[in-house]
Amino acid sequence: MTSIVEAKDLRVHFSTSGGAETVKAVDGVSFAMNRGETFGVIGESGSGKSTLGRAVVCLLKPTAGAIRLDDADPYALSGAAFRKNRRDYQIVFQDPNAALNPRMRIRDSVREPLDILGEGTRAERNARAVAVLDRVGLRAEFAERYPHELSGGQKQRVNIARVLTLRPKLVVCDEVVAALDVSIQADMLNLFADLQREFGLTYLFITHDLGVVSHISDRVAVMYLGKFMEMGGADDIAERPLHPYTEALLSAEPVPLPSHLRSGQRIVLQGEIPSPISPPSGCRFRTRCPFAEDICASSEPEWRELEPGRYVACHFAGQVTKGRKS
Amino acid sequence: MRGVLKWLRRDLRAALSVGFLLLLLGLSLTAPIVAPHSPTNQNVNNTLHEPDAAHPLGTDDLGRDVLSRLIYGAPATLYASFLAVGVAILLGVPVGLLAGFLGGWVDDIISRIIDTLLSFPAIVLAIAVTGALGVGLTNGMIAVGIVFSPQLARLVRAQTLIVKQELYVDAARVFGASLGRILWKHIVPNAIQPVIVQVTLLLAVALLAEASLSFLGLGVQPPQPSWGAMLARAYHYMEIAPEQMYAPGIAILLTALAFNALGESLRVALDPTMKRR
Numbered sequence: 001m002t003s004i005v006e007a008k009d010l011r012v013h014f015s016t017s018g019g020a021e022t023v024k025a026v027d028g029v030s031f032a033m034n035r036g037e038t039f040g041v042i043g044e045s046g047s048g049k050s051t052l053g054r055a056v057v058c059l060l061k062p063t064a065g066a067i068r069l070d071d072a073d074p075y076a077l078s079g080a081a082f083r084k085n086r087r088d089y090q091i092v093f094q095d096p097n098a099a100l101n102p103r104m105r106i107r108d109s110v111r112e113p114l115d116i117l118g119e120g121t122r123a124e125r126n127a128r129a130v131a132v133l134d135r136v137g138l139r140a141e142f143a144e145r146y147p148h149e150l151s152g153g154q155k156q157r158v159n160i161a162r163v164l165t166l167r168p169k170l171v172v173c174d175e176v177v178a179a180l181d182v183s184i185q186a187d188m189l190n191l192f193a194d195l196q197r198e199f200g201l202t203y204l205f206i207t208h209d210l211g212v213v214s215h216i217s218d219r220v221a222v223m224y225l226g227k228f229m230e231m232g233g234a235d236d237i238a239e240r241p242l243h244p245y246t247e248a249l250l251s252a253e254p255v256p257l258p259s260h261l262r263s264g265q266r267i268v269l270q271g272e273i274p275s276p277i278s279p280p281s282g283c284r285f286r287t288r289c290p291f292a293e294d295i296c297a298s299s300e301p302e303w304r305e306l307e308p309g310r311y312v313a314c315h316f317a318g319q320v321t322k323g324r325k326s
Numbered sequence: 327m328r329g330v331l332k333w334l335r336r337d338l339r340a341a342l343s344v345g346f347l348l349l350l351l352g353l354s355l356t357a358p359i360v361a362p363h364s365p366t367n368q369n370v371n372n373t374l375h376e377p378d379a380a381h382p383l384g385t386d387d388l389g390r391d392v393l394s395r396l397i398y399g400a401p402a403t404l405y406a407s408f409l410a411v412g413v414a415i416l417l418g419v420p421v422g423l424l425a426g427f428l429g430g431w432v433d434d435i436i437s438r439i440i441d442t443l444l445s446f447p448a449i450v451l452a453i454a455v456t457g458a459l460g461v462g463l464t465n466g467m468i469a470v471g472i473v474f475s476p477q478l479a480r481l482v483r484a485q486t487l488i489v490k491q492e493l494y495v496d497a498a499r500v501f502g503a504s505l506g507r508i509l510w511k512h513i514v515p516n517a518i519q520p521v522i523v524q525v526t527l528l529l530a531v532a533l534l535a536e537a538s539l540s541f542l543g544l545g546v547q548p549p550q551p552s553w554g555a556m557l558a559r560a561y562h563y564m565e566i567a568p569e570q571m572y573a574p575g576i577a578i579l580l581t582a583l584a585f586n587a588l589g590e591s592l593r594v595a596l597d598p599t600m601k602r603r
Contacts, residue, residue, distance in 0.1 A: 086499075146599070
């Protein structure tokens with residue numbers, strides 16, 4: 001079976017106002033997603049992970065490279081066919097409030113995708129909207145309300161509900177719990193997991209939170225400054241990172257233990273993520289990498305499959321992590 | 327309908343302005359019945375007379391009954407305001423929406439045209455148009471509407487630029503919404519608030535433009551009455567009969583005020599986030 005999403009050397013660049021400079025938000029990413037899996041993309045702010053998610057649902061057109069959905073080029077379709085094709089590839093945004101039109105009642109917002117498709121009568125669409133709201137745990141009375149009358153968590157449930165009305169194949173989850181209270185994040189993640197089983201969804205799960213990604217993902221890609229640094233099974237990566245950046249990310253994860261009980265040294269990266277306008281030569285991570293050598297500045301590490309199913313872009317992949325520098 | 331009544335009962339300002347505008351409308355429609363005298367009958371023996379029982383608002387420089395002229399002038403005045411603003415909305419709102427939403431070269435071209443039109447004084451263009459198409463209130467007010475339209479277009483464009491970046495517009499796009507649907511369901515309802523307020527302000531300005539045009543003799547033609555024409559005549563006799571200006575002046579003032587107040591109340595009423603719980 002073919003991949004549901006395939007990106008080939010995907011690049012999304014923006015020109016700055018004035019057009020003098022180019023922001024390389026996504027700068028050469030290749031991956032393929034399997035049906036039914038949860039593919040986590042993790043990276044810090046400014047790594048281009050949200051841009052990647054938007055490119056997958058065709059909100060941003062690739063500057064170069066290609067995105068294939070169900071082994072077809074969505075941009076080969078024109079006008080109405082392109083819009084119709086979108087129903088299978090949906091996105092839930094980070095900010096649940098901004099994603100809802102403040103002047104539409106919840107019912108109308110949830111019904112909107114069906115209105116666009118024009119399926120069934122208005123009454124049938126209303127019934128489906130209310131049914132889906134019920135499925136995500138919102139009683140029928142919420143349907144009559146406006147977004148400002150709901151809490152953040154409730155609004156995010158509404159956003160999930162209206163994506164579900166379309167019965168999509170793929171849902172891009174762009175930091176879906178980051179804006180929510182910690183107390184309801186777990187609930188929400190469980191809801192996502194339940195819905196995946198029930199509707200056979202494939203998730204592209206974008207987050208900066210390692211705890212979230214390992215909780216929910218089958219495979220994980222680590223993104224830095226517009227490129228993937230490492231990709232592999234979620235457990236493999238958590239247990240045995242091959243890229244120094246992944247290792248640093250893992251060690252930055254808070255551990256619920258007092259300091260004298262924590263094992264290992266925390267790796268603290270120096271400085272900020274460099275500007276995507278002029279990324280460093282060679283390896284992008286070299287400016288903050290504790291193991292960087294001359295070759296890292298002169299040649300860009302190749303994206304290679306070091307072990308079956310484990311891809312990494314580092315000249316010293318597997319050699320320097322866990323302090324085992326040879 | 328029930329919702330409107332409920333709104334008026336709760337919002338005194340809206341109720342007062344709607345009431346006043348309905349009263350004007352009623353007077354306009356029933357002018358021949360309610361007006362005590364003919365608006366055009368002259369009586370040169372009784373000019374510039376102060377109010378009395380026969381003429382509650384006095385008489386003008388030709389001895390015509392001011393109250394009757396005021397009543398007969400209302401339809402022309404209202405018609406002129408709504409015509410000009412209607413033309414401005416019809417031209418300005420779609421143009422502003424397209425310029426703001428599509429951006430790029432469409433925006434560049436439209437914005438240059440807007441800038442050019444904005445540099446035209448309304449009255450001057452109206453004079454030119456009436457010169458070309460013939461003197462008359464309709465031609466003049468269409469010209470005023472054309473001159474007003476860039477104000478609305480610029481406002482709508484600015485609002486659209488803000489709203490089109492909202493996440494719910496992206497969401498609608500991912501659902502496969504067409505351009506028309508995005509504009510109508512998402513951009514317009516969220517961009518229109520300041521436009522409504524601006525429209526009510528423009529109604530008041532159009533009222534004054536009508537007065538100016540009629541004052542210059544390019545609008546309502548004598549002997550037909552309009553508030554602007556009445557004010558223009560009263561102006562000539564300012565030194566011997568200053569009270570002549572009160573009736574048309576206050577009528578224009580109150581109507582403009584009612585339009586503005588209604589606009590402000592509408593803005594609040596149309597915003598669900600400002601609704602009382």
